[in-house]
Amino acid sequence: MTRGPQAYGEASYWDERYKQDGGSFDWYQQFSGLAPLLQKYIPKTSRVLMVGCGNAILSEDMVQDGYQEIVNVDISSVVIEAMQKKYKDFPQLKYMTMDVRDMSSFADHEFDFVIDKGMLDSLMCGSSAQLSAAKMLEEVRRVLKPGGGYMLITYGDPRVRLPHLKTQESNIWTVLLHVLPKPGSKRASEKCTWDVTAPIPVQEDDGFSKAYSVDDPDLHYVYICVKAQEPAKASSKGVKHGKGK
Template identity: 35%
Template sequence: MEHVPACNSRYKDVEYWDERYEKEESFEWFGDLSKFQHLLERHVHKEDNILVLGCGNSSLSFNMYQRGFCSITNIDYSGVCIETMAKRHADCQEMQWLKMDARHLAFSESTFDVVLEKGTLDAMTVEEKDPWNVSAETAGLIHQVLKEISRVLKPGGRFISITFAQPHFRKRLLACYEYGWSVQTHSYGAGFQYFLYVLTKGESLSPEDRALEDRLSNEKDLQAVVHLQEADSEDYLSRIGV
């Protein structure tokens, strides 16, 4: 692929995306709307107020707009992307294009019926070598983004996440009491499967997802205790006179 960076860490750099968007016309992660439209239309209504995170130069928002989903706000942290896409779709008067960081959404609570992302969370986790044990830095980043998504969703609103991450990996990040949503999984694609997660604000986690969240919380608590014990031991040893 022409625009693949030399190392995965560059996917986290806005400079990489600015450079890419200056050269690249369009790119679709995980297929265009036609591949998952049958799933999306079950959970997104034409009258919904929709936020698209990390919109990039994808045609997704425009394709949805053409099908009657007109109230769409697109954000990306690349100013080059936002300027280009705003000019490209200037005739779509009900669509907005805003330069914004997904970690700090400049919207009031309960603003959107739907928050949609396609590949944005994947770009944030691209450096991780072990999907079972995501680094504290990446987990903290994802947590910050998901908290913001939950905050701006209306009660009953849906966060829709489109990804290649399988449920046994991605649910470890999505299934959390703090976000106040349920987790539903769909898949699409022939041969290689992609996944569409629907997280509904105000619904409870399933028993299976509650058990997962409880287990992960216990693991974190145990790791914290072990870390403190190790620190105490080291401090104790440093005070021993020889």
């Protein structure tokens, strides 16, 4: 049965999809493309939450690189059961069935970093997109420790993603932007003309440097949202404006 994008927020859609496709698939970017940013912002000792993990191998690759604790959640019990079985000998990896719009199983300030590779995009393509996105981002902010960060890997340029990331409710964090070439694209085949680890200012209206075009189909956008420290409980743990160590 074929179902449209409006079903992307439903567990039944993803259960059926993962029943039909038992292989591994990394949305947008693989570890090799993200490694410079992961290493820049996320200390290996961080407690990381991977939202909408699917059957991607990014978490496995991160463990191989030295990351010590990654909790992976997905709305599909089918894929979570498969990943629990696949990674039963990886004590660094935990898999849980969960809707990112309600992560009440987690306490406030439980994670140092949240990674989102396509999860917000999926909700934005589904029904009640605005409400779903707002609920998810509210939960992400809640479970993050002060000084922690949310890494959003998306096809959404600043015009369409910043309004969600820089709402009145989300002014507790600072947003940094990085741009990566899409794997297999013309941009990727050419020598990179910019430093992917250098954040791009997003304070201006267009939120973008003249070196890039928001209409460029060969780009992915990585937003680093750094949660503000609580004045009375300032901690050195977590990211601080682009310095993860």
